Amino acid sequence: MNPCEKIVKMESILDRHQALIDQLNQLLDDFExxxxxxxxxRDYYSSAQFLEDVRMSNENLLPSDLKCGVLSEDAxxxxxxxxxxxxxxxxxxxxxxxxxx
Numbered sequence: 001m002n003p004c005e006k007i008v009k010m011e012s013i014l015d016r017h018q019a020l021i022d023q024l025n026q027l028l029d030d031f032e033x034x035x036x037x038x039x040x041x042r043d044y045y046s047s048a049q050f051l052e053d054v055r056m057s058n059e060n061l062l063p064s065d066l067k068c069g070v071l072s073e074d075a076x077x078x079x080x081x082x083x084x085x086x087x088x089x090x091x092x093x094x095x096x097x098x099x100x101x
Contacts, residue, residue: 038083045076 001009044050050071056062057071069075 038079041070041076042080044070045073045080 053062054071054073057068062068
């Protein structure tokens with residue numbers, strides 16, 4: 001590869017990686033802000049109110065057009081796992097980046 005080709009390639013890597021860092025930082029800002037709402041959902045999932053809402057849904061005491069995916073148990077349980085696994089992935093990636101710095 002001649003010097004010009006190498007410079008073009010490295011410039012492309014620089015531009016792409018900077019764009020990814022900018023996107024990632026925006027997503028991390030959003031993700032960090034959403035953790036407060038996530039904690040409210042997680043707390044609801046383990047509450048007596050959740051169990052009462054599930055009972056009401058099972059007994060058809062809620063409006064039929066009410067979106068109730070949150071009462072499926074699996075959806076929130078899976079989200080809790082996904083949130084945890086995402087945090088572990090962020091830690092592992094951060095550790096790798098720091099080690100290679």
